[in-house]
Amino acid sequence: MNQRKTQDKTSVWLFTVLFLSLPGYVQAQFTSSISGFFSKEWEGKQAMVVAKPLQGPPLIDTTTIVNRSATFTIKLTEPCAAYLWIDGLKEDIQFFIDSPKISIGVESGLFGSAIIAGSASSERWAEQFTRSQYGRDLEPDDQFALLNALTSGDSLTAFTLEYKLDSLRTLDRNAVANLILEQPALASSWYMFASSMFSYRQMLDLFNSLPTFASYPSYQRIKAELTQKQLGKKAPDFNLTTAMGKPVHLSDLTSRFVLIDFSMRHQVSCQKRHFDLKKLYQKYHPLGFEIVTVSVEFDRIYGRDALTKYPLPWIQVQDFMDAPLITKDFAVNYMPDNVLLDANKIMIGRDMSVQELDAMLEQLLSK
Known part of the structure; x- marks a missing residue:
């Protein structure tokens, strides 16, 4: 009976997280409160939220899980990717801070993954993060072979591997660009754009598709950079x-x-x-x-x-x-x-x- 009551209580909490924690409107500067509800076995463990802004060092808030709950406060200039670390948890929980209030629920065996509410971008960001991690996992062997070819002076092998890696990087950039254009109003789409490398033409096209974020400092920085690169201007002398x-x-x-x-x-x-x-x-x-x-x-x-x-x-x-x-x-x-x-x-x-x-x-x- 007690176990049934605990399950009912957890289900009510998850329902509340999913349907009552609505995304808030994001200003260019804001403070986000991230609340978590965790498995009973994590009671007393250390937990930490690490935010990764586009510029500057990571922002970190650490606390201890008490009564299966923990609350973190992160002050940001603009929305960014983040992850939740829990002592003993095998994998970090990736999410996106784009709202003043975000809730994260992690219950062992219930749904098999974290439930995140209050963040319009987190689902898309988790998809992008997983795909980019897979892409990085494919490269180390080629990078190691490339290093060996360079060390031994085998330029033919080195160039062949570089052609392959360059093709993979092009495919990766195109995949990221497609994700951005699918939902250009999401804060994570801007973050993907501003944290990725694109060709000049692709960068310009994507930038023109993201006017929603004109109030962000990073938008103004990239706008100034694109102005420097603008074709038709006289090149600076040197x-x-x-x-x-x-x-x-x-x-x-x-x-x-x-x-x-x-x-x-x-x-x-x-x-x-x-x-x-x-x-x-x-x-x-x-x-x-x-x-x-x-x-x-x-x-x-x-x-x-x-x-x-x-x-x-x-x-x-x-x-x-x-x-x-x-x-x-x-x-x-x-x-x-x-x-x-x-x-x-x-x-x-x-x-x-x-x-x-x-x-x-x-x-x-x-x-």
Whole structure:
């Protein structure tokens, strides 16, 4: 009889969580109270909510489960992903903080998983998190083989593996983009967008589909970044030096078209890009095409001999992560990246594959 009463009490609580804890309206700044109801065997255990904002360190609130309950308070600038950790629980409970009040119910053997109410985004976020974890689980073996190929100098195997990984990353980006576009009004859709890497064109298209989040600080930050990258604008000038100490001024280059290629010499994706660009350079350089590779190094000491050890058949200069110059001016966040300029140094292409560059140059230089 007592067991039946306990089950009835639990069912009433879960009904209340599911149907009475309605999502609240989310401002750009808010405090969220997260309440939990847990299995009897977790009484007295430590529990912790870890929020993962887009910028800055994780936000953590820790407490002890008392009377099968625990309450956490998280102050956020904008909604973000989070997880609930319980001492002894095998897997963390993933959820999304997008409301002032969220309830999480975990009852052993009842439904087999946590029940989350008050968060409009948590179900979609859990789906995305599970899918992204699966994707990461598939990569380590290939990454390890890639590292071995690089160490042994087997560039053919390294490039083959990089092509495979690049294809997987493209599929992953497209899958994330589809999830975002299915429900663009969910806060988790914005978080997925702002925490993922997309090509310039894909990023621009997705950003224009997410005006709901214009009040978020991250929205304004990404908007400013996209303004820097906007095609049709004049590229910022720069003055850097080659390995021989020769100054390179962008404004002094007289070629019909200039590709600014941003790379890191240790990334296989950048090495592969340079391998393909060499064919493109041979084809179009006599027609007025120039490349300037900006090799991004950790610092000046680390990159001192890099330009002489890894020569390229075109202009090569350096920028440094500890004091970035043109990578910051061009809003470069990852590599490889590139910007195609016309003779007036107007940006006419961004983040283009070698195949896209080939097609565009074929059209432009045939005029």
